[in-house]
Amino acid sequence: MSAAPPAPGLDQTQLVEVAAADLPRLVSLFDPDHPNLAFVHAVIDGAIPGRAWAHFHNDAPVSCLVATTAPFCIAGGAMTPAFFTEAKTLLAGHGEVQLVYPPGPGTGAWAKQAGFTAGRRLHFTRTHFGFITPMPAVPDDYAVVRIDAETFSGLDSPMARSIFGTSAQYAQHTAGFALVKDGQVAADAHGVIGGGLIELGVHTHPDHRRKGLALMALALVSRWGTEQGLRSVITCHADKTPSISMARKLGLTEELSYPIAKAIC
Structure with missing residues (x-):
């Protein structure tokens, strides 16, 4: 670029x-x-x-x-x-x-x-298209759900809401999975889809962090994307060590480092 x-x-x-x-x-x-x-x-x-x-x-x-x-x-x-x-x-x-x-x-x-x-920021992607992300074992007390319009409306994920807009638009254009415990969304992952790519993002509720749930949710979306013929991508700030670690665990490879211009407008 x-x-x-x-x-x-x-x-x-x-x-x-x-x-x-x-x-x-x-x-x-x-x-x-x-x-x-x-x-x-x-x-x-x-x-x-x-x-x-x-x-x-x-x-x-x-x-x-x-x-x-x-x-x-x-x-x-x-x-x-x-x-x-x-x-x-x-x-x-x-x-x-x-x-x-x-x-x-x-x-x-x-x-x-x-x-x-x-x-x-850093850009990670899949170098071998046929690679299927390994699925970590989901803990017994968590359930996996496909995020629909109703689930999206109740997510504790400001970034997801800012990206995808309305729940109806989300349900029509986006793929997402969540791990749920006792009726609460513990972690939710999503993919922005376009140009043959699916760019992954994830949010974990503060009460459920440090349990590996983000990686599980991301793996679900990445595997879904591969089944649809989409190439998984993750981008993150260059100093965001947890995101870098998750990208590598998903089998993604750092492809490039690129500049951004930041401001509050």
Whole structure:
């Protein structure tokens, strides 16, 4: 993943909101190895809520900003100083932002000038497609359930709600599994699906942590994804040791480290 060089005369980016019918045109700005690519496709497909803005030159998209309703926002195409400034303005009111952008000469400095701070995330994926994640044994006092609209409405997982939107939208577009004990969801894992990928995320209730439940829930979603022909992906902050450990235990391999620009907008 690297930033495309700006075309002549494009140093003053002008991002305009992209209509739903034109969203598929933005796919050309993202390489197959672009981090969080499942999120990009999911927004384009209408599987998760989000918005997109793009700069067009001769009616072709040159750069774009895809924003989910979660912190995750993704940039693609040619980066310029003006792009980061405009992105910061467009994301005003968004709250926490983690902007993934294609690295290139000067991009980190441009992000800083626009008011972002630097961060770094890791991208893990499955190198052998036919690999099936081993399923850890589920403790006898926990039950495995497929998350439906009703279960989703009661989850103690702010990140899942911010990513997937309504319970109806979740039930239609997403796969998730939970471990339940005494009627309480102890751990829930989900997958953002798009572009042949399933990007995994998990949340464990504070009362049920340090029992390996997150790994069990993730394994259920990853195995489901493999059965559907999807390649599992996990991304996490570079210093998040538990997430790195779980990704490796799931049989995923670190593919790349990539920069992000962070801000409260």
